[in-house]
Amino acid sequence: MSSPDLDVRYVANLARIALTDEEVATFQGQLGRILEHVAQLEKVDVTGVDPTAYANPVFNVFRADEPHESLPKAAALANAPRQANGLFSVTKVVE
Amino acid sequence: MSLLTLSLSELQARFRADETTPAEAIAALDARISDVEPRVQALLYRDTEAALALAQAADVSKPLGGLPICIKDVINRQGDPCTCGSRILEPYRAPYHATVVQRLLDAGAIPFTRANMDEFAMGSSTENSAYQVTKNPWDLDRIPGGSSGGSAAAVSALEAYAALGTDTGGSIRQPAALCGVVGLKPSYGRVSRFGLTAYASSLDQIGPFARTVRDCALLLNVLAGRDSHDSTSLDQPVPDYTAPLGRDLKGIRLGIPKEYFVDGMDPRVKERVEAAIKHYESLGAEIVEVSLPHTEFAIAVYYIIATAEASSNLARFDGVRYGHRAEAPKDLMDHYLRTREEGFGSEVKRRIILGTYVLSSGYYDAYYLRAQKVRTLIRQDFLAAFGKVDALVCPTSPDVAFKIGERTDDPLKMYLADIFTIAANLAGICGISVPCGFVEESGKKLPVGLQLLGPAFGEEKLLQIADAYETSTPWSKEFAPL
Numbered sequence: 001m002s003s004p005d006l007d008v009r010y011v012a013n014l015a016r017i018a019l020t021d022e023e024v025a026t027f028q029g030q031l032g033r034i035l036e037h038v039a040q041l042e043k044v045d046v047t048g049v050d051p052t053a054y055a056n057p058v059f060n061v062f063r064a065d066e067p068h069e070s071l072p073k074a075a076a077l078a079n080a081p082r083q084a085n086g087l088f089s090v091t092k093v094v095e
Numbered sequence: 096m097s098l099l100t101l102s103l104s105e106l107q108a109r110f111r112a113d114e115t116t117p118a119e120a121i122a123a124l125d126a127r128i129s130d131v132e133p134r135v136q137a138l139l140y141r142d143t144e145a146a147l148a149l150a151q152a153a154d155v156s157k158p159l160g161g162l163p164i165c166i167k168d169v170i171n172r173q174g175d176p177c178t179c180g181s182r183i184l185e186p187y188r189a190p191y192h193a194t195v196v197q198r199l200l201d202a203g204a205i206p207f208t209r210a211n212m213d214e215f216a217m218g219s220s221t222e223n224s225a226y227q228v229t230k231n232p233w234d235l236d237r238i239p240g241g242s243s244g245g246s247a248a249a250v251s252a253l254e255a256y257a258a259l260g261t262d263t264g265g266s267i268r269q270p271a272a273l274c275g276v277v278g279l280k281p282s283y284g285r286v287s288r289f290g291l292t293a294y295a296s297s298l299d300q301i302g303p304f305a306r307t308v309r310d311c312a313l314l315l316n317v318l319a320g321r322d323s324h325d326s327t328s329l330d331q332p333v334p335d336y337t338a339p340l341g342r343d344l345k346g347i348r349l350g351i352p353k354e355y356f357v358d359g360m361d362p363r364v365k366e367r368v369e370a371a372i373k374h375y376e377s378l379g380a381e382i383v384e385v386s387l388p389h390t391e392f393a394i395a396v397y398y399i400i401a402t403a404e405a406s407s408n409l410a411r412f413d414g415v416r417y418g419h420r421a422e423a424p425k426d427l428m429d430h431y432l433r434t435r436e437e438g439f440g441s442e443v444k445r446r447i448i449l450g451t452y453v454l455s456s457g458y459y460d461a462y463y464l465r466a467q468k469v470r471t472l473i474r475q476d477f478l479a480a481f482g483k484v485d486a487l488v489c490p491t492s493p494d495v496a497f498k499i500g501e502r503t504d505d506p507l508k509m510y511l512a513d514i515f516t517i518a519a520n521l522a523g524i525c526g527i528s529v530p531c532g533f534v535e536e537s538g539k540k541l542p543v544g545l546q547l548l549g550p551a552f553g554e555e556k557l558l559q560i561a562d563a564y565e566t567s568t569p570w571s572k573e574f575a576p577l
Binding site for chain 1: 186187188190191282283284297323326327329389391392394395396398399406410413414415416417418419420424426427428430431432433435436439441444445447448449451452455462464465466467468469470471472474506507510520521522523524551552
């Protein structure tokens with residue numbers, strides 16, 4: 001579980017964050033120490049223990065399927081960095 | 096000054112007795128902010144005109160009629176900024192009200208000023224804000240705690256009577272302790288998170304800061320309850336949380352978790368907390384030792400689960416629908432990479448990378464799944480303890496406020512200081528920090544916080560127990576020498 005194989009630049013790329021060489025070096029050291037601390041969880045016997053996703057869980061929460069007002073289009077678009085024709089403008093995806 | 100040092104409840108009584116008005120209270124706060132804010136830097140936004148307009152129309156007979164409340168800058172209020180302490184949301188204006196803001200408005204309260212915070216609530220010192228470093232009002236060279244450091248400092252510096260904060264691993268209780276105010280983290284599911292910008296959805300909870308326990312109870316009366324917009328808010332009755340205040344502590348059993356009195360904590364903090372426990376005995380409570388055996392694993396579990404959830408939640412900041420967008424991207428990948436590089440600060444990048452790693456293929460079982468199982472054991476520790484006692488009593492933080500810049504290079508050291516607050520979020524229980532005295536350092540008084548932890552949805556008794564201490568000790572009547 002200790003992680004000599006944490007490749008910071010690779011994981012940052014998965015998370016879509018560009019890093020400078022300096023940041024990669026700093027994070028590599030800092031995250032390495034954090035993962036060393038985290039490795040102590042190996043000591044805990046978790047045989048037969050169920051995982052907890054929510055501490056006070058609820059299941060099958062439904063509301064009545066009734067139409068109601070939603071955010072007006074203009075309000076939804078108001079924060080868009082770029083918009084055109086009443087739509088969000090997205091950087092080109094296909095060639 | 097005399098108007099400013101009132102508690103929220105006292106201010107309400109003056110409104111109702113026609114001795115002062117909401118507009119006068121806003122004006123007093125506004126003058127105070129202009130005076131101390133250049134030194135404290137607790138606030139990111141102030142719209143006095145809008146607050147005065149609400150004050151003119153205020154109905155003081157409503158539950159919170161005319162009472163001004165400062166809001167942490169991570170909770171949306173329609174038309175206001177909501178930067179989350181991040182550059183990536185600098186241009187953003189909230190398109191709707193968070194449920195808690197709507198509830199405050201419906202109860203007649205006046206949202207006034209927005210509080211600084213660690214970026215996306217990630218931090219324990221408010222030094223991770225992209226905008227400014229908030230100072231501790233008791234010693235301006237020190238941090239106010241975090242991530243709700245602005246909310247705590249604003250109440251402590253008399254820039255606000257009360258404030259909303261959020262607590263994911265101690266972000267209400269720890270700054271409340273370090274700034275000498277009261278801070279309540281409700282049970283998970285007690286208060287709606289709709290309109291709160293998510294950090295770690297299974298841990299986040301909104302709660303109040305105030306000068307007194309009674310004020311927190313007054314606010315919780317309005318904040319608590321099921322919300323159809325948040326499926327994790329539970330359908331549990333909302334009692335009048337002020338009703339049990341003032342009752343004696345006969346028959347109350349308080350547990351002292353032995354794992355919360357560890358080597359390495361400031362011995363002066365330990366001494367203050369032990370004095371508080373003695374005080375509880377003198378009030379008639381029975382004190383028993385209890386054990387929470389998995390305490391030492393709480394920080395490791397937290398920094399896996401919280402970062403995993405954060406990496407997923409913060410994927411929404413993509414430069415398309417809101418917030419910062421990189422200039423002239425050459426393709427979509429470049430758009431994402433630079434938008435997020437430019438928009439996020441170091442701590443946020445560090446946590447997103449850690450969270451992405453622990454969720455990634457091949458590591459999920461070793462980190463995330465194992466952490467979720469240990470979380471179960473931590474929760475069971477508390478369930479067992481609450482089978483024997485009504486509440487747990489311990490320090491909120493192992494230290495008093497540290498100097499600005501002292502821990503910024505060592506994230507792990509910063510994380511380890513959250514040892515006493517983090518388990519409550521993992522277990523979903525409620526907790527409160529109340530002032531329990533001071534430690535003197537270089538001629539400055541630094542506040543110490545007493546933490547009380549109660550079972551999930553046990554806020555009534557928790558507030559009663561906290562109020563009994565607070566109203567029989569002088570600490571909450573002292574104000575920072577600004």
